[in-house]
Amino acid sequence: MKARVFVTLKNGVLDPQGKAIGHALNGLGFGEVGEVRQGKVIDLELAETSAEAARSRIKEMCEKLLANTVIEKYEIDLRN
Secondary structure (H helix, E strand, C coil): CEEEEEEEECCCCCCHHHHHHHHHHHHCCCCCCCCCCCEEEEEEECCCCCHHHHHHHHHHHHHHHHCCCCCEEEEEEEEC
């Protein structure tokens, strides 16, 4: 089973990298770009057949390593 984890900063947490990206895009002539928030995508391949078990294990991975849950949130997308 394959999974994609999206990790982003929680609302209210300052995102200086997102601001820098937004500023650079505006400077390059993309004036229609407003607020920018950056994050990361992590692709995982699991030797698991149960979607419920896979989601549970990935949640553990996120809580222990993949996301800093104090300032980040995560979203799990499972694929077969």
